[in-house]
Amino acid sequence: MEVxxxxxxxxxxxxxxxxxxxxxxxxVTNGKVYLIHRDFPLAMHAHSRVAxxxxxxxxxxxxxxxxxxxxxxxxEKWEQTGDVDGTVAAVLSAAExxxxxxxxxxxxxxxxxxxxxxxxxxxxxxxxxxxxxxxKGQTYPYSGAMTYDILKTFLEQLxxxx
Amino acid sequence: xxxxxxxLRRATIWIGRLVLAGIFIYAGYAKLTMxxxxxxxxxxxxxxxxxxxxxxxxxxxxxxxxxxNTLPFAEIGLGLLLLIGWRFRIWATLVTLIMLGFxxxxxxxxxxxxxxxxxxxxxxxxxxxxxxFRDGALVALALLMTIFAFIEARKPHPWSTPEKA
Numbered sequence: 001m002e003v004x005x006x007x008x009x010x011x012x013x014x015x016x017x018x019x020x021x022x023x024x025x026x027x028v029t030n031g032k033v034y035l036i037h038r039d040f041p042l043a044m045h046a047h048s049r050v051a052x053x054x055x056x057x058x059x060x061x062x063x064x065x066x067x068x069x070x071x072x073x074x075x076e077k078w079e080q081t082g083d084v085d086g087t088v089a090a091v092l093s094a095a096e097x098x099x100x101x102x103x104x105x106x107x108x109x110x111x112x113x114x115x116x117x118x119x120x121x122x123x124x125x126x127x128x129x130x131x132x133x134x135x136k137g138q139t140y141p142y143s144g145a146m147t148y149d150i151l152k153t154f155l156e157q158l159x160x161x162x
Numbered sequence: 163x164x165x166x167x168x169x170l171r172r173a174t175i176w177i178g179r180l181v182l183a184g185i186f187i188y189a190g191y192a193k194l195t196m197x198x199x200x201x202x203x204x205x206x207x208x209x210x211x212x213x214x215x216x217x218x219x220x221x222x223x224x225x226x227x228x229x230x231n232t233l234p235f236a237e238i239g240l241g242l243l244l245l246i247g248w249r250f251r252i253w254a255t256l257v258t259l260i261m262l263g264f265x266x267x268x269x270x271x272x273x274x275x276x277x278x279x280x281x282x283x284x285x286x287x288x289x290x291x292x293x294x295f296r297d298g299a300l301v302a303l304a305l306l307m308t309i310f311a312f313i314e315a316r317k318p319h320p321w322s323t324p325e326k327a
């Protein structure tokens with residue numbers, strides 16, 4: 001599963017907080033499903049690329065999960081103030097934050113974000129969140145948030161394919 | 163009063179029958195095949211359609227599953243019944259009610275600014291103002307077809323033998 005997401009998009013927040021957390025617990029941690037986060041910062045969102053940079057930086061030091069959680073949970077706050085740095089700093093230690101800031105200022109993360117964005121364009125994605133399911137050589141793109149119960153039924157069907 | 167064989171009402175009924183039957187059969191088929199070659203397993207297609215029904219955030223889970231598992235077959239069945247013409251007014255009324263249901267769901271989602279796919283033909287198609295107008299036009303056609311069918315049914319068939327005075 002590839003989830004093309006924008007940290008400033010409300011539907012992406014809903015998907016992450018209500019569905020993908022449970023998905024990770026029930027399907028990803030036991031290896032049934034591979035879940036890949038793809039950055040797709042929309043131009044209409046002023047701070048989403050900055051947030052994507054911080055999340056990427058946190059991923060480089062193995063701290064993506066708490067940062068992703070913090071960014072989505074506090075979305076309304078930082079999108080008003082633009083204080084992405086402060087939101088991330090609240091869940092990382094000082095040493096970790098120094099490393100993340102260095103990575104963000106280093107300017108190398110943008111190429112990774114652009115790579116994801118370009119990949120999304122090859123799938124003709126024009127809205128977030130869009131989840132692209134891959135199974136047995138077939139591709140199933142789906143746009144919008146999903147209820148866990150309904151997603152689970154779909155995943156069980158995919159996984160039951162011989 | 164006798165109806166002429168070719169009047170505007172009869173023409174509307176025929177256009178409605180052909181257009182709505184074609185759309186219903188195609189929509190049901192597209193949901194079952196997802197426009198893919200080879201066709202995905204039925205369970206995968208139906209559960210994927212359930213995701214699209216769910217995205218409208220109108221029905222509870224059991225309702226979403228019920229609609230997803232029955233609607234594609236109902237669309238094909240109703241499309242065929244419209245073409246055949248057997249008990250036409252019953253199926254025309256049902257098609258009109260279903261079209262009204264789709265239209266209400268689409269207008270609601272558009273008005274709420276929900277960034278979802280229409281799910282009309284099981285392919286990724288963002289729900290836009292174009293979708294609202296298209297569905298509105300189809301509802302109008304279904305309504306006219308059904309109303310005219312009831313009006314025409316009250317008149318003697320144009321090809322029947324005229325009653326002697």
